[in-house]
Amino acid sequence: MQKLIHELTNILDAQYILLEDQDKAPYLTDWRKRFTGKALAVVLPCNSAEVAQIVKLCSEFRVAIVPQGGNTGFCGGATPDNTGTQIILNLKRMNQIREIDTLNQTITLEAGCILQTVQEKTSEHGFLFPLSLGAEGSCMIGGNLATNAGGTNVLRYGNTRDLCLGLEVVTAQGEIWNGIKGLRKDNTGYDLRDLFIGSEGTLGIITAAVMKLYPLPISQWTTLVGCESIAATIALLNLFQKRATSLLTGFEMMTRESLELTEKHFPRLANPLKGNPPFTVLIELSDHESEEHVRQLLETILEEAFENRIISDAVIANNLSQANAFWQMREHITLAQAEEGANLKHDITIPLSTLDSFIQKTDQLMRCKFPGIRIINFGHLGDGNLHYNIAPPLGSDPKQFNENHEKEIHDLIYSQVERCKGSISAEHGIGQLKLAGLRSHKGEVAHNLMLTIKKALDPHNILNPHKVVSI
Amino acid sequence: MQKLIHELTNILDAQYILLEDQDKAPYLTDWRKRFTGKALAVVLPCNSAEVAQIVKLCSEFRVAIVPQGGNTGFCGGATPDNTGTQIILNLKRMNQIREIDTLNQTITLEAGCILQTVQEKTSEHGFLFPLSLGAEGSCMIGGNLATNAGGTNVLRYGNTRDLCLGLEVVTAQGEIWNGIKGLRKDNTGYDLRDLFIGSEGTLGIITAAVMKLYPLPISQWTTLVGCESIAATIALLNLFQKRATSLLTGFEMMTRESLELTEKHFPRLANPLKGNPPFTVLIELSDHESEEHVRQLLETILEEAFENRIISDAVIANNLSQANAFWQMREHITLAQAEEGANLKHDITIPLSTLDSFIQKTDQLMRCKFPGIRIINFGHLGDGNLHYNIAPPLGSDPKQFNENHEKEIHDLIYSQVERCKGSISAEHGIGQLKLAGLRSHKGEVAHNLMLTIKKALDPHNILNPHKVVSI
Numbered sequence: 001m002q003k004l005i006h007e008l009t010n011i012l013d014a015q016y017i018l019l020e021d022q023d024k025a026p027y028l029t030d031w032r033k034r035f036t037g038k039a040l041a042v043v044l045p046c047n048s049a050e051v052a053q054i055v056k057l058c059s060e061f062r063v064a065i066v067p068q069g070g071n072t073g074f075c076g077g078a079t080p081d082n083t084g085t086q087i088i089l090n091l092k093r094m095n096q097i098r099e100i101d102t103l104n105q106t107i108t109l110e111a112g113c114i115l116q117t118v119q120e121k122t123s124e125h126g127f128l129f130p131l132s133l134g135a136e137g138s139c140m141i142g143g144n145l146a147t148n149a150g151g152t153n154v155l156r157y158g159n160t161r162d163l164c165l166g167l168e169v170v171t172a173q174g175e176i177w178n179g180i181k182g183l184r185k186d187n188t189g190y191d192l193r194d195l196f197i198g199s200e201g202t203l204g205i206i207t208a209a210v211m212k213l214y215p216l217p218i219s220q221w222t223t224l225v226g227c228e229s230i231a232a233t234i235a236l237l238n239l240f241q242k243r244a245t246s247l248l249t250g251f252e253m254m255t256r257e258s259l260e261l262t263e264k265h266f267p268r269l270a271n272p273l274k275g276n277p278p279f280t281v282l283i284e285l286s287d288h289e290s291e292e293h294v295r296q297l298l299e300t301i302l303e304e305a306f307e308n309r310i311i312s313d314a315v316i317a318n319n320l321s322q323a324n325a326f327w328q329m330r331e332h333i334t335l336a337q338a339e340e341g342a343n344l345k346h347d348i349t350i351p352l353s354t355l356d357s358f359i360q361k362t363d364q365l366m367r368c369k370f371p372g373i374r375i376i377n378f379g380h381l382g383d384g385n386l387h388y389n390i391a392p393p394l395g396s397d398p399k400q401f402n403e404n405h406e407k408e409i410h411d412l413i414y415s416q417v418e419r420c421k422g423s424i425s426a427e428h429g430i431g432q433l434k435l436a437g438l439r440s441h442k443g444e445v446a447h448n449l450m451l452t453i454k455k456a457l458d459p460h461n462i463l464n465p466h467k468v469v470s471i
Numbered sequence: 472m473q474k475l476i477h478e479l480t481n482i483l484d485a486q487y488i489l490l491e492d493q494d495k496a497p498y499l500t501d502w503r504k505r506f507t508g509k510a511l512a513v514v515l516p517c518n519s520a521e522v523a524q525i526v527k528l529c530s531e532f533r534v535a536i537v538p539q540g541g542n543t544g545f546c547g548g549a550t551p552d553n554t555g556t557q558i559i560l561n562l563k564r565m566n567q568i569r570e571i572d573t574l575n576q577t578i579t580l581e582a583g584c585i586l587q588t589v590q591e592k593t594s595e596h597g598f599l600f601p602l603s604l605g606a607e608g609s610c611m612i613g614g615n616l617a618t619n620a621g622g623t624n625v626l627r628y629g630n631t632r633d634l635c636l637g638l639e640v641v642t643a644q645g646e647i648w649n650g651i652k653g654l655r656k657d658n659t660g661y662d663l664r665d666l667f668i669g670s671e672g673t674l675g676i677i678t679a680a681v682m683k684l685y686p687l688p689i690s691q692w693t694t695l696v697g698c699e700s701i702a703a704t705i706a707l708l709n710l711f712q713k714r715a716t717s718l719l720t721g722f723e724m725m726t727r728e729s730l731e732l733t734e735k736h737f738p739r740l741a742n743p744l745k746g747n748p749p750f751t752v753l754i755e756l757s758d759h760e761s762e763e764h765v766r767q768l769l770e771t772i773l774e775e776a777f778e779n780r781i782i783s784d785a786v787i788a789n790n791l792s793q794a795n796a797f798w799q800m801r802e803h804i805t806l807a808q809a810e811e812g813a814n815l816k817h818d819i820t821i822p823l824s825t826l827d828s829f830i831q832k833t834d835q836l837m838r839c840k841f842p843g844i845r846i847i848n849f850g851h852l853g854d855g856n857l858h859y860n861i862a863p864p865l866g867s868d869p870k871q872f873n874e875n876h877e878k879e880i881h882d883l884i885y886s887q888v889e890r891c892k893g894s895i896s897a898e899h900g901i902g903q904l905k906l907a908g909l910r911s912h913k914g915e916v917a918h919n920l921m922l923t924i925k926k927a928l929d930p931h932n933i934l935n936p937h938k939v940v941s942i
Contacts, residue, residue, distance in 0.1 A: 103705060103824040104855075105712070148658050159656065162633070177916040183820045184854040185630060186894040187619050187669055189901060189909055189939055190921045194665035198658055215713040234574060241576070242686040245759045246717035288716045289768065297760065349654045353574040383655040384575075423657040430660055438660055445648040449928070450661045456927030457920070468660055 001040055001085075004061045008043060011053045016093070018042040027088050030079045031072045031135070035432060037080035039066070039088045046093040048168055048176050048207040055205065055462075056174030058087060064462050065089050067201035069111060069143030072135035074347070075431025077147065077200040077467050091142050094207060100125050105213045106165060106182035111142025111206050118211075127213035130157035134331060145206050148198035150427030155382035156249040156286070157214065159427070161197045166210035169196050172203070172458035182210045195453070200429055201464040203457045217286035221298050222250070222323035225305070226277030226313035230356045233279050235310045237352070237382060240283065243301045247294065250284030251382030258333045258378045261391075265336040269329045273313045281381070282330050284323075333378050337389060341398035343376070344390040344406060346413050347428045352384050354420035362388070362416045369412065370405065372396075385426040388413060414441070430468045438469065472511055472556075475532045479514060482524045487564070489513040498559050501550045502543045502606070506903060508551035510537070510559045517564040519639055519647050519678040526676065526933075527645030529558060535936050536560050538672035540582060540614030543606035545818070546902025548618065548671040548938050562613050565678060571596050576684045577636060577653035582613025582677050589682075598684035601628035605802060616677050619669035621898030626853035627720040627757070628685065630898070632668045637681035640667050643674070643929035653681045666924070671900055672935040674928045688757035692769050693721070693794035696776070697748030697784035701827045704750050706781045708823070708853055711754065714772045718765060721755030722853030729804045729849045732862075736807040740800045744784045752852070753801050755794075804849050808860060812869035814847070815861040815877060817884050818899045823855050825891035833859070833887045840883065841876065843867075856897040859884060885912070901939045909940070 008017050018024050019041050029036040040063065045051045058065050064086040068078040071090075080086040095112040100122065107122055107129065115136040122129040131144060133151030143149070144160045145167070157163065166181040169192075179193060196204050227233045233253055240248045256276050263270040273280055287294035298316065305311045317323035337343050350358045359377065366373055372393030379386040390409055392401035414424050414437065424441050425434055439447045450469045454461075461471055479488050489495050490512050500507040511534065516522045529536050535557040539549040542561075551557040566583040571593065578593055578600065586607040593600040602615060604622030614620070615631045616638070628634065637652040640663075650664060667675050698704045704724055711719045727749050734741040744751055758765035769787065776782045788794035808814050821829045830848065837844055843864030850857040861880055863872035885895050885908065895912050896905055910918045921940045925932075932942055 101822065101824050103709065104822045105709075106822070148662075150656055150658075154656065159658075161662070171916065171920065175916045177920065178914060179917065181892055181894070182822045182824075183894050183897075185621055185625065185820045185851075185856045185897040187621075187630075187896045187898055187900045188894055188905075188912060189917070190670055190674070190924055191619075191632070191662075191665045191668065192917060192920055194662045195924075198660075198662055203661070215716060238574065238576075243759060245686060288714060349656045351572065351575045351577070351653045353572050353653075380656075385656045421652055423652070423654050423659055425658045426654075426656040427658055429658045434659075441659060443649060445642065445646045446650060446660070446663060449642070449648065449663055452927050453661055453666075453924065456923050 004057065004063060005041060007057055008041070008054070011050055011057065012043060012045060016044040027068060027071065027090060028080065030076045032074060035076035035079040038082055038084035039080045039086055040084060042088040042090055044090055044093050048170060051089065051170045051205055051207055052174045052176050054089060055170050055172065059172065059174055059460060059462055062460055062462065063087055064465050066464050067091065067146065067205045069140035069146070070114065070135065070138045072139040073143065073147060073431060074345070074428040075433040077429055077431030077464070078143070079432070081466065089205065091140065091207070097121055098208065101182060104182050106210050107213055108180060108208065108210045109141055110208045111140060113141045115139050115141060115144060122213055123216065126216055128216045129211065129213055131160055131163060134334065141209060142206050145197050145209055146199065146201050147429040150380065150383070150385065152250055152252065152380065154380060155251055156246055161194060163212050164193065164197060164209055165212060167193050167196055167206055168208035169204040169206050172460070172463050180208060180210055198429070200431060200468050202454060202468050203463065205463070215288060217288055219287045219291040219294050220284060220323070221294055222282065222284045222317040222326050223298060223302070224273055224315045224326055225281045225283060225311045226273045227279040227281060227311055228277065230279060230359050232310050233281055233381060234352050234355060236281060236305055239305055239310065240301060244285055244297060247285045247287055247297065248382070249286040250282060252282040252330050252379070253381035254280045254282070254330060254333065254378040255375070257374060258376045259329065261336045261340070261374070261376060262329055262332050265339045266332050269325065269332055271329065272315050277312055282326050330378070333376060337376055337391060340391050342402050343398065344402060344409055346388040347426050348386050348388055348417050348422055348424060349384045349426040350386065350417065350420050350422040355384060358416055358420040358422065362413060365412055366390070432467055435466065435468065435470060475528065475534060476512060478528055479512070479525065482521055482528070483514060483516060487515040498539060498542065498561060499551065501547045503545060506547035506550040508553055509555035510551045510557055511555060513559040513561055515561055515564050519641060522560065522641045522676055522678055523645045523647050525560060526641050526643065530643065530645055530931060530933055533931055533933065534558055535933050537935050538562065538617065538676045540611035540617070541585065541606065541609045543610040544614065544618060544902060545816070545899040546904040548900055548902030548935070549614070550903070552937065560676065562611065562678070568592055569679065572653060575653050577681050578684055579651060579679065579681045580612055581679045582611060584612045586610050586612060586615060593684055594687065597687055599687045600682065600684060602631055602634060605805065612680060613677050616668050616680055617670065617672050618900040621851065621854070621856065623721055623723065623851065625851060626722055627717055632665060634683050635664065635668060635680055636683060638664050638667055638677055639679035640675040640677050643931070643934050651679060651681055669900070671902060671939050673925060673939050674934065676934070686759060688759055690758045690762040690765050691755060691794070692765055693753065693755045693788040693797050694769060694773070695744055695786045695797055696752045696754060696782045697744045698750040698752060698782055699748065701750060701830050703781050704752055704852060705823050705826060707752060707776055710776055710781065711772060715756055715768060718756045718758055718768065719853070720757040721753060723753040723801050723850070724852035725751045725753070725801060725804065725849040726846070728845060729847045730800065732807045732811070732845070732847060733800055733803050736810045737803050740796065740803055742800065743786050748783055753797055801849070804847060808847055808862060811862050813873050814869065815873060815880055817859040818897050819857050819859055819888050819893055819895060820855045820897040821857065821888065821891050821893040826855060829887055829891040829893070833884060836883055837861070903938055906937065906939065906941060
């Protein structure tokens with residue numbers, strides 16, 4: 001491998017080829033600290049030509065490449081294996097915004113751009129870049145695309161996939177596909193763009209993209225609403241979809257148990273709704289007309305919901321800081337869970353028509369099988385996306401509990417997901433974490449289609465091997 | 472081939488295997504009558520199991536299959552070649568709506584459902600199925616998916632691709648992929664769905680789908696607006712996008728020359744705007760709040776546009792029949808063209824930021840090279856999608872003119888499309904019509920990726936060969 005390293009120095013300045021353990025260390029462990037690998041080297045190219053040359057070289061040497069962005073993934077997709085033979089190709093130096101096209105309402109940017117930076121830059125130009133998620137301060141667009149990241153704005157603006165119009169990709173052969181186009185309609189052959197998006201760096205390395213921009217809303221109203229049942233939360237969602245349609249930009253559900261946990265660790269974020277109802281929904285409306293218009297619409301819909309006994313209580317945020325506090329309640333659930341130690345996460349989607357059945361049945365089975373267990377269930381209900389997380393009973397050792405029961409708990413929950421025709425990964429992808437379960441979840445035909453595509457596009461299996469599918 | 476025909480009778484009742492010339496004839500010519508082929512047989516399966524068996528059989532016999540829906544495509548994608556060795560697999564008997572899920576706001580339906588029937592059925596349930604296009608009375612969902620059809624609602628609701636959540640597909644091996652799921656988020660591996668959508672039956676045969684539904688708007692306002700320049704129409708679009716955002720459901724541009732032609736053949740559809748301005752824009756707003764709300768919004772925006780001198784004239788439709796007449800003006804351009812005889816169509820997309828330059832330069836080159844030529848330019852401006860059609864000079868024979876100049880005209884227009892980073896097929900696909908031009912348009916890398924995928928998924932080249940890509 002010395003020869004490979006030597007040839008790398010013909011492509012990159014030595015400072016961008018990390019070989020020492022202490023230099024490589026920050027790139028070797030995933031954000032949740034579930035996976036740690038080893039790497040022959042970490043390389044830091046600064047443009048797509050360099051990426052292409054590196055891939056070509058690695059292809060000759062049959063050395064595997066693990067593409068990496070902000071390294072904030074939840075499924076270990078950007079962590080190398082333990083052999084020490086793989087190369088991490090981190091894209092953080094490819095962080096240029098190439099163009100903001102205000103007439104076409106698009107931005108062309110490189111894979112290493114940090115999401116929050118993109119939000120800020122586009123906002124300066126009067127536009128909204130709607131992708132928004134917990135890790136936005138450090139995650140990168142390339143990673144968002146590679147995992148088809150979701151977040152809190154999916155309800156209105158879609159996943160990362162839906163925001164993307166064009167891509168630049170380095171193939172497994174080290175060629176550059178220039179698909180950088182800002183077109184809303186383009187029916188010229190197979191949808192290569194969407195094939196690369198969500199493929200977690202296993203089919204190609206995304207180096208740049210053209211993304212959609214939207215006009216910035218001029219007014220947002222945030223409210224917390226209490227519901228007595230999951231059926232009521234869905235009725236509420238349908239009501240808002242009918243009356244507010246695309247003004248509805250947030251619809252987040254939090255169970256009583258989730259918010260009790262948040263309050264325990266962050267007392268200032270206690271639920272302002274009286275008695276912390278069984279289900280609290282955070283609703284956000286965004287408007288381009290006027291503050292008065294959206295406030296009035298919100299009140300009209302809430303009145304209708306009260307009259308129809310869909311909701312039991314509601315608090316509208318009176319100012320930005322209160323609105324932020326409502327969102328913090330939602331976002332601090334994950335942090336509160338972390339305070340309690342290790343927990344088992346399930347990032348799932350369930351069709352809204354079977355969601356009630358899913359929650360009732362799964363809750364019941366879980367509590368029956370594991371008395372005292374805490375079900376921290378919350379999520380982007382507007383998309384049918386639950387973060388159905390499990391914390392061990394109070395007093396038990398989380399690590400021990402998880403070791404003993406992890407598989408059983410996953411199996412129980414995922415079998416209910418299958419019963420309800422849901423998905424075992426809503427927005428976090430497959431990576432290595434869910435690799436083993438994918439075949440049975442997708443079925444033989446779909447899994448074989450994926451294997452066929454992987455083998456065809458990456459015949460030497462050098463792009464992020466043993467992630468998503470294993471050939 | 473007698474053996475194949477015989478074995479087909481083990482799968483289908485004889486009445487669904489058309490062998491006689493007069494029975495096959497209606498399936499052999501495309502809608503625009505540009506392509507006529509021959510077929511060994513036309514088969515009419517009624518469920519996906521039958522489709523799978525037919526594909527398996529054809530795969531064994533290495534007989535090519537041309538999947539077909541309503542046969543309304545513009546690019547000959549559903550027409551067989553001239554060898555008489557191919558089988559047309561028409562899906563019209565697979566026309567069941569399997570489920571309308573009102574909570575999840577989805578519809579599950581088979582490939583042979585006629586678009587207009589779907590619109591009507593969903594409307595009865597209080598929902599909008601937004602896909603809408605000229606051929607909706609006869610085109611089928613399977614064909615819409617296979618070509619990723621566009622239409623007049625793309626601006627707000629996206630292409631057919633954007634409306635689809637799940638698919639059922641018969642592979643080239645005659646296996647059934649059951650991807651029938653109604654999930655808004657699902658990051659479990661490669662995006663097979665979007666790979667099949669728009670692949671025009673060359674990678675698999677779509678037999679059923681889950682599509683998104685939307686709440687029906689309660690009020691729509693349609694207006695015709697006059698602009699002096701293409702730059703003004705784009706400024707107007709940006710203004711409406713900013714103020715009306717997703718209430719903007721239609722933004723169609725028609726040039727003076729287009730509407731002169733419409734008026735010539737359909738005098739009752741004369742442009743009500745004084746003097747038939749250089750560019751007439753049809754704008755539609757749809758609202759879920761109230762008639763008053765949307766009317767007021769429309770007037771406010773038009774006032775702003777007048778003040779900023781973006782528009783010179785405007786007529787708001789006072790009733791539904793006037794609104795329909797405005798839409799008919801737009802839709803009759805194609806019919807008016809047909810009255811004049813053969814013409815050359817260019818279904819292209821141009822980014823809004825280069826659209827002005829595209830039109831000015833292309834118009835100038837065309838008029839300079841072909842004096843007296845008529846440029847019938849209109850389209851879904853909100854998506855950057857032009858139907859840049861060419862009619863020969865008055866008095867010349869259309870057929871002769873096209874024969875003499877077709878290639879030269881295509882080359883001139885498409886070279887301007889390339890200069891402006893546009894697409895040579897916005898919404899009609901590739902089929903056989905644009906097969907030859909695809910390689911240079913996409914570039915070697917993209918084209919090779921497509922070929923690789925085609926070879927991998929359909930190694931015996933039995934699914935709609937020599938459409939989209941030719942292996």
